[in-house]
Amino acid sequence: MCGLHGFIGPGDESDLARMGAAIAHRGPDGAGATAFHEDAVFLGHRRLAIVDLADGAQPMSDKEETVWVAFNGEIYNHLELRDTLSQRGHVFRTDHSDTEVLIHGWKEWGEDLPQHLNGMFAFALWDLRTRSLFLARDRFGEKPLYWARQDGLFLFASELTALCAHRSFRAALDPLSIKKYFAYGFIPSPRAAYLNTHKLAPGSWLRFETTTGTLRHGTYWRYRVQPDPNPPSLDEAAEHVRHLLFQSVRRRLMSDVPLGLFLSGGIDSSAVAAAIGALGRTSDFDAFAIGFTETSFDESRHARRVADHLGTRLAVEMQDMGRAQNLISSVLDKLDEPLADASLIPTSQLSQFARRSVTVALSGDGGDELFAGYDPFLALRPAAVYHALVPRPMHRLFRCLADLLPISQKNMSLDFKLRRALQGLEYGPELWNPAWLAPLEAADIADLFNEPVRPEDLYSEAIDLWQGSDSPSAIDRSLEFFGNFYLSDGVLTKVDRASMAHGLEVRAVYLDNDLVDFVRRLPADYKMSGNRRKIVLKKALEGFLPDDILKRPKKGFGIPLQTWLNHVDLDTRTCGQLTLDSKVVDARVTAHRAGRADHRLFLWSWRVLQPFLNPLHTAS
Numbered sequence: 001m002c003g004l005h006g007f008i009g010p011g012d013e014s015d016l017a018r019m020g021a022a023i024a025h026r027g028p029d030g031a032g033a034t035a036f037h038e039d040a041v042f043l044g045h046r047r048l049a050i051v052d053l054a055d056g057a058q059p060m061s062d063k064e065e066t067v068w069v070a071f072n073g074e075i076y077n078h079l080e081l082r083d084t085l086s087q088r089g090h091v092f093r094t095d096h097s098d099t100e101v102l103i104h105g106w107k108e109w110g111e112d113l114p115q116h117l118n119g120m121f122a123f124a125l126w127d128l129r130t131r132s133l134f135l136a137r138d139r140f141g142e143k144p145l146y147w148a149r150q151d152g153l154f155l156f157a158s159e160l161t162a163l164c165a166h167r168s169f170r171a172a173l174d175p176l177s178i179k180k181y182f183a184y185g186f187i188p189s190p191r192a193a194y195l196n197t198h199k200l201a202p203g204s205w206l207r208f209e210t211t212t213g214t215l216r217h218g219t220y221w222r223y224r225v226q227p228d229p230n231p232p233s234l235d236e237a238a239e240h241v242r243h244l245l246f247q248s249v250r251r252r253l254m255s256d257v258p259l260g261l262f263l264s265g266g267i268d269s270s271a272v273a274a275a276i277g278a279l280g281r282t283s284d285f286d287a288f289a290i291g292f293t294e295t296s297f298d299e300s301r302h303a304r305r306v307a308d309h310l311g312t313r314l315a316v317e318m319q320d321m322g323r324a325q326n327l328i329s330s331v332l333d334k335l336d337e338p339l340a341d342a343s344l345i346p347t348s349q350l351s352q353f354a355r356r357s358v359t360v361a362l363s364g365d366g367g368d369e370l371f372a373g374y375d376p377f378l379a380l381r382p383a384a385v386y387h388a389l390v391p392r393p394m395h396r397l398f399r400c401l402a403d404l405l406p407i408s409q410k411n412m413s414l415d416f417k418l419r420r421a422l423q424g425l426e427y428g429p430e431l432w433n434p435a436w437l438a439p440l441e442a443a444d445i446a447d448l449f450n451e452p453v454r455p456e457d458l459y460s461e462a463i464d465l466w467q468g469s470d471s472p473s474a475i476d477r478s479l480e481f482f483g484n485f486y487l488s489d490g491v492l493t494k495v496d497r498a499s500m501a502h503g504l505e506v507r508a509v510y511l512d513n514d515l516v517d518f519v520r521r522l523p524a525d526y527k528m529s530g531n532r533r534k535i536v537l538k539k540a541l542e543g544f545l546p547d548d549i550l551k552r553p554k555k556g557f558g559i560p561l562q563t564w565l566n567h568v569d570l571d572t573r574t575c576g577q578l579t580l581d582s583k584v585v586d587a588r589v590t591a592h593r594a595g596r597a598d599h600r601l602f603l604w605s606w607r608v609l610q611p612f613l614n615p616l617h618t619a620s
Helices: 013-022 078-087 098-116 160-164 175-184 234-251 267-278 300-310 321-332 344-355 367-371 375-389 392-403 414-424 429-437 442-449 460-467 474-500 513-519 535-540 582-593 600-613
Strands: 002-008 030-036 041-047 067-075 119-127 132-137 146-150 153-157 197-199 204-209 214-219 259-262 286-292 313-319 360-363 505-508
Touching: 002 013, 002 067, 002 119, 013 030, 013 041, 013 153, 013 160, 041 067, 041 119, 067 098, 078 098, 098 119, 098 132, 098 204, 132 153, 146 160, 153 160, 175 429, 175 442, 175 474, 175 600, 234 267, 234 513, 234 535, 259 267, 259 344, 267 300, 267 360, 267 367, 267 535, 286 300, 286 344, 300 313, 313 321, 313 344, 321 344, 321 600, 344 474, 367 474, 367 513, 367 535, 375 414, 375 429, 375 474, 392 414, 414 429, 429 460, 429 474, 442 582, 460 474, 474 505, 582 600
Parallel strands: 259 286, 259 360, 286 313, 360 505
Antiparallel strands: 002 041, 002 153, 030 041, 067 119, 119 132, 132 204, 146 153, 146 197, 204 214
């Protein structure tokens, strides 16, 4: 686990050093740099040492020094790949470094290399033989990778702040990307916050030929839900899910440093804890949880219930308003790109808390996207009935009546869910999921930016995905939306930034290749039926977890945002490079704090954006 950075074109070692310093938090255990002046290629790396502590320094090369790589992540099947490559004549120099597998894998398979990898990864590989740079990112984008091309300069790095550290890079916010940020709560791949910058999309690669200056892109994998026409029985499927889940945990135990577990008390992380116990590793694992003094948000008692049942050591740290206020600025000011998920704050606290004891933590991220765990899945069927039967004037009346309901401070309260549901139903089915998440509706984004905005432009990625799905099922199409966008650009980005800010590696158990490939071919009614969610996963865990945990309704990692925003500084005047109507923001701040409206999602997204509106942000 590390950070990588580099560039091709104008610049020197001082630029490379500044880029590395900008992401030093990602790799506190070491720094490496290599320059190829004849080709104007500069490659840098920051290391968080996890595997092969002695021989894993980077950038790493083959014996002939013709292929070099800077790598961020873990390759869980690296030992199997090492055996395969050794049988084909490749000679390894390290003892058990997964990084070296990338070098020999490139020499053996070329651009097909990512298809052989089971892991989380982003890497930059420079091949002196072909004078080409190859970038690749894992299937779901657990590990970040950005690139930019400006005036003969090609840059790449794990975070945008590293790109901004190059003296020739011009950081100007991209207005369309910021509009999409308010529409989704994150910036969808392959877009990024600044003009001429891009996220390398999950499951894709890019190759830059320095001799011709050409760029080539390829997609080697995309999350698609394609149910098998002849599926196994539910019992058989549950048994195989359990086998693959435990196998995924076993693979993620590879480490030369201490490991731990994020444990919320929800089914996903509890299942990981159960697998650790079944594998006989409970005694050398610590679990970590965050609690809240606001009782409707506190999940720590459920985490304690699971830990006591499994005999797992659990450490809990509490969160309150005072502590949150101290964290908000320090966390948000370090973000390299706007991300409106407020659970970033407790995730950062959890990561800092865990890092005092361990260097690696396993997580339950991805379970909701595989097994239909989110609340919007419950809304799909009634939404379809409502959309077909309720005329538009009646819908507008219902929205007005919902706005008259008292504002609740509780986690996922009924009034909050009702308003969000009606907001999404303003549009057609292809936009329900993103609109249910949106900090602002399209009309409000138009008001904020003082220009017309079409929903089709804001949500072009979600529309293309929905319309291009192989499945007619709204559940399957929603799984694809959450897996391709919300998970990759929201959840995994949050976890990566929160954990790597403290030098902690987090491994998502549910994103193992084999587990994903099996579950995505299961029928929708194995995942959700009526009001029951995660059906096959819960069946797989019968006998391993208490019934009250398996039957618990999902809560999510919520925070008391409605209350917190009454105490958070919201600068409504600084708009920086963007032409925004501050009166729109002022009106929402006033209404929210007076208790007349619930604008928590927009106001939080505005607070997150504030540092980026400050012209000095990218230079700091």
